[in-house]
Amino acid sequence: MSPVFSHGDLRLYLLNLLDEGPRHGYDIMQALSDRTGGTYTPSAGTIYPRLAKLEEEGLVSKSVDGRKTVYEITDAGRAEVSSRAGDMQGIEAGLSDSVRLIADEVRGSVREAMRSLRADLAAATREERATPRQAPAGDDPRVTSREQLSRADAAVNEFRARVRSDLRTHVARGGVLEASVVDALTAALDTAARDITRAVRP
Structure with a gap:
């Protein structure tokens, strides 16, 4: 830097x-x-x-x-x-550019995380449809589903905690959190939710 x-x-x-x-x-x-x-x-x-x-x-x-x-x-x-008021204005402009760069980095990180999530969901959906899982003898599908639900809960909670921590740290350090970043996050989460809904529908 x-x-x-x-x-x-x-x-x-x-x-x-x-x-x-x-x-x-x-x-x-x-x-x-x-x-x-x-x-x-x-x-x-x-x-x-x-x-x-x-x-x-x-x-x-x-x-x-x-x-x-x-x-x-x-x-x-x-x-x-x-x-040196003119020099000070130049310094302030440079600091504003630095803050905007941080906002851009946060926005890029959120978008990349959501792209990766959507890609993983799409791949998992294709794999599930291509090779339907056959329950082994004695394997209760309801038990397996509850296990997978726990995994899904853990994954969602981990993602929420990571993004929330990154955003809170950014704001606490004086960074600017632009509306476009939150809009991008909201849109990506909506898309991911629709992908999941399609994947679990019979």
């Missing part, structure tokens, strides 16, 4: 965050992760040296609030943010 911030962009973005209001270090790191849709989760070893450098340059000041160190932009820092 390409770096989210080009050389010097992170410095300006930190100043811009502080221009919105004072923040402590963890809050800054969380804001960076949220606003990049989780594509950039900086470490303390990345952020604090840059904050210290900004302090040395007179662009940021810090104070201690209980157990937390709070960083605040100075007038000189505000002047730099104001003078």
